[in-house]
Amino acid sequence: MKKTDWRFGLLTWVVAVAAIWAANQFGLWYGAMITSVLIGLFMRGASRAFVVAWLSALAGWGFELLWEALHEPIAGAASAVAGMMGLAANQGGVVIALTLILAFLLGTVGAWFGVALRRLLSSVFTLV
Amino acid sequence: MKTRIGLRWANFAAALLAGAGVAYLAANGAGPLPALGPTFNPGTGVWTVASGAHLPTSETLHAPGLNNPVQITFDKNGTAYIHAKTNRDLFFAIGYLHAKFRLFQMDLMRRQGEGLLSQVVGPAALSSDKFEDQLGILRTAQLEWRQMSANSPARQALLAYSQGVNDVIAKDTATGRLPVLFKLLGYQPKLWTPVDSLVVQGIMTQTLDFSTGPLDYALMVKSLGYRRTMSWFPILPPDRQHPYDPGPYKYGGIAPVEGPGRVSVREAKAVATVIKRFKSLPKTALHHGSNSNNWAVNGPKSATGQAMLAGDPHLNQTLPSIWYQISASAPGYHFSGVSIPGLPMILIGHNRHIAWSLTNVQNQATLFYAEKTSPKHPGAYFWNGAWRPMQVIHDVIPVKNGPAVHLTVDLTVHGPIMTQNGQTLSVDWMGALPSPDLASLLGIVRARNFTQFRSALRNWHAPSQNFVYADNRGNIGLISAGYYPIVKHGDPWLPLSGTGREDVIGTIPYRDVPQVYDPPSHMVFSANQREVGNQYPYYIGTTWNFFTNGYRADEIYHFLSTHNHMTMKNFATLQNSTRDYLAGLIVPKLLSALRSQPLTAQQRQAQTLLAHWNGDMNANSAAASIWWTFWTTYLRDTFGPWWQAYHVPTALDSNLAISPGQAPFDEDLEAWTLSDPTNPAFNLPSGAKRTAAEVMRSAFEQTIHTLSAKLGTDPGKWLWGRIHFRAFPSLAQISSLGYPKHGAGGDQWTVDAADGGMVSTAGPSWRMIVAWGTGAEGVYPGGQSENPLSPWYKNQIPAWWNGKYYPLLTAAQVRQSPYHPTWTLKP
Structure with missing residues (x-):
């Protein structure tokens, strides 16, 4: 990987994480998906796009939980929510996992759509 | 080339499909799964339950519905001390606080009363919704609202209160800070209205007042026979009891009610149908033996010579608790006590001059009528010599994850039809009549003496309550306010004839309802026992329907009559007594x-x-x-x-x-x-x-x-x-949010009552003692916040369990304590 590619990837990731985090503050949970679509659409290399999209979605959702865990009872919140969902109260980890899996899924389908669209568009325009 | 393009189209279609599927699931959920996106979004989803658990800090908050700034100071247990410059702003602040700390509880209560639980929890709540739609708490609330005059203080209080609630709903909805259960259930609360508050009042009335006594009697008469039933379940108790109003009594005729012997096979069939329906209702739908104590002493019975009062209402003990504790001062109001989220005033407490508490009267307030119908007159019933059309109401109950249910409610002059299986059976419940309870409460809170207190209760109709009273001039009293239905003929403890000859013709006049003031014994007490002796000239109910067995009252009588110069400690001992x-x-x-x-x-x-x-x-x-x-x-x-x-x-x-x-x-x-x-x-x-x-x-x-x-x-x-x-289950019936069972003392008729069986879930929901000249204290088994992560969720349980109390302070006293965060609400 070229140094500039690596830097571009890092920059994209930082911008994407910030965008996802900001969207979440306004209840726009689909921000992770839209951001990943854009990554897939504009970043060269499908595997690179997927990796950046996954890391962005996971960080966009996960860093916020980590940050809150520094001064909020996040583990307690996970246990309480698990109880409310009919799970055992000690299965708070399931709630955390569910949150991160959802972020991962949103990133995956977003990037997949972006990459697929880019490829399709490039084929169509090449044909023309 | 074509193959490659085809593959890319296929890939694109697959990506589109997968994306749409995930997006749909995240936006809408599926089956029991909530909408995953909004629910688990770390910014505004369920995770905000953690930040919402923070205790208040001193800050200025914007509350656009206010007229003037309001200060709210909290003590270490979360009791809120409100200082408002206008009465309107006081009620606004109460609404604001209730919504801040109990919004989901409030929404659950109004939904129960309005028959809208199925809309958020699904078909499991349909039986409750159908029952409430038939019983008509919402119809009564709407009627009460229409009957309030434009300038009445109660109307003004309800409007300001609703605005306070709605300020919080609007702000928390916009910022994604609604309580966590809204998010898991996937809905947002609609704005609060004054009718919602009156529905909450109706739900409380139903819990305390709606009983199935006549249906139980009908089944017993059918199996045991009339003579044996009435011998074993008589009107007057066969044992020696201690009524608080021993007489002498006067018969003063019958006052009008404002508003409208034997059991046949058909009646028994209808009764069985209704009873079967009641079995599927939530615990709070019917009166289930949750009872209460209150008493007051003065003169030589009190160590200081001043009046003292104690009260502990026994209700279902849930987390969050039914009570929210507040203390307030405004130009027209100075009070401290406990309120019910959804209602803009305290029910139990004290002002600067008087203190009061409640117990349930337990008189018969529910009558059932066997309506005369005929296939020749469909949709009609025979009443007062003529066939009359039933009033028909069509309701639609929205159901989550299912089709809406259409319900038809038939009404006769007596009330809603509960069944037409075998016999058309309607219910005439005093709680279905408009009762200006809020106006009465506002009057009580402003009262300075017994005359004003008694006058404020004149229009209290339901649920009938024993109001104990003690003032700062050394006076005590007790009055059993409410409707006591009197029928023209027949046995009201059984289903009555609906033809008109056994209708309710009135109630006991207010001057003749059980009451005492400054008795020579220097003590008054009620514990759901029959309030009057056997010579009382009016029918108020039977031993089955539904006075308690009187042993708590006997114990209280025994304690108070054998003690003089009592202190708050003596009262605490009695409130926590587990002597059988x-x-x-x-x-x-x-x-x-x-x-x-x-x-x-x-x-x-x-x-x-x-x-x-x-x-x-x-x-x-x-x-x-x-x-x-x-x-x-x-x-x-x-x-x-x-x-x-x-x-x-x-x-x-x-x-x-x-x-x-x-x-x-x-x-x-x-x-x-x-x-x-x-x-x-x-x-x-x-x-x-x-x-x-x-x-x-x-x-x-x-x-x-x-x-x-x-x-x-x-x-x-x-x-x-x-x-x-004893256990304190969660109001939302989520086991991990409750307080698990622990071995406990007491039984159903000890003063510290443990109702509900061998795992008791009902009992003293608030204990309060007021000693004029000395102080006041109280405690309830729960906490001020409904957020399960809040330190104020169940912080008072240990003190309650151990028989301890917290002082009811003044705002000035709280401000002198080290912890007193203050919210300044500014318009």
């Missing part, structure tokens, strides 16, 4: 029956434990286990053979099961054991003769056998706390 009054009467008889009988070593050990027992249902008492198991067995052995022989339908109606706490069973057996030990009820239906002593000995043997099997062979280890528990 009935045990004190019956155990000596049992010991006498066992005397000179051949006993096993184990039985002798149990006998010795009872002989040295003081009647305290302490969690560490083995004798308590023996006593309770004995009494339960003794009841079953006495009545059981009759129930079996006459096929009393206990499977259909669990109220008919032979169990302690069903007042007439306890009262009959007590009276027969003490003074009629050869009563024919002890005999077997076959004719075999038995006496009280014989049945007691047999019950004792069975008790030893039962406890041995359950707790081991050593009677010394049969501790009450091993078989008797």
